[in-house]
Amino acid sequence: MGSSARNQGVDSGAGAGVGEESWTARGGIQLMLRSVQAADQTGLRAFIDGLSRESRYFRFLTGGRISDETIEGFVSHRPGRDAAVVVVTRDDDGAESIVANAEYVVNADDIAELAVVVADDWQGQGLGRRLIRRLQQMARASQLRGMRGDVLSENRRMLAIMRDCGFSTRRNPDDSYLHEVNLSLQNEHAQRQAGDHWLPRDWFAAN
Ligand SMILES: CC(C)(COP(=O)(O)OP(=O)(O)OC[C@H]1O[C@@H](n2cnc3c(N)ncnc32)[C@H](O)[C@@H]1OP(=O)(O)O)[C@@H](O)C(=O)NCCC(=O)NCCS
Numbered sequence: 522m523g524s525s526a527r528n529q530g531v532d533s534g535a536g537a538g539v540g541e542e543s544w545t546a547r548g549g550i551q552l553m554l555r556s557v558q559a560a561d562q563t564g565l566r567a568f569i570d571g572l573s574r575e576s577r578y579f580r581f582l583t584g585g586r587i588s589d590e591t592i593e594g595f596v597s598h599r600p601g602r603d604a605a606v607v608v609v610t611r612d613d614d615g616a617e618s619i620v621a622n623a624e625y626v627v628n629a630d631d632i633a634e635l636a637v638v639v640a641d642d643w644q645g646q647g648l649g650r651r652l653i654r655r656l657q658q659m660a661r662a663s664q665l666r667g668m669r670g671d672v673l674s675e676n677r678r679m680l681a682i683m684r685d686c687g688f689s690t691r692r693n694p695d696d697s698y699l700h701e702v703n704l705s706l707q708n709e710h711a712q713r714q715a716g717d718h719w720l721p722r723d724w725f726a727a728n
Contacts, residue, residue, distance in 0.1 A: 570587075579676050
């Protein structure tokens, strides 16, 4: 999502709290999703530098080297407000390698601006979808008003995933190279409440 979900934070650290999650990927490799830590800066630099030109372009709207300030931004989110997560593998000695990164930065309208990128060798194995779902859960738990992002119009995969995850997508009226993706969380909240209201009062009563 282009470069829009850039750091605006002041504190180093993990951002909004994240429950760790581990699972086994294709080939039996163990993966773990966890929040970003300040110590991840070096790992994130290596991860970003290892991306193909195309992936870097889709994520940052440039195929060139990503600045140190941008990398610092990945570990400098406002705790309890923004969110930043990584997926890592661990070798036999416990050393971690980052294979995916996702984040959102909450803007002044209480909208989470999200961005995600998966290492080229790991794309197409469900990581992107899992990360977006996780960011959605976190934004809901934080009672944010919605989520948004800018996606290059040629990024069919990302647009397909966003639609699957309930986002509306539309061409940016000011920039035909970009699509804007949006998700209102307020409506969901209202719908959930309406649904709850519909249930009879004794619905959860013991039989
Ligand atoms: C976009 C990205 C984050 C998706 O993550 P991922 O782990 O590769 O995606 P997933 O495996 O979770 O999902 C891929 C889905 O896209 C679909 N897909 C793949 N290529 C597609 C295409 N050309 N058109 C439409 N859908 C496509 C697949 O069918 C798959 O759906 P399925 O799970 O139902 O089979 C990842 O590819 C990436 O990092 N790309 C480069 C950076 C980037 O584009 N970031 C987003 C910035 S806006």
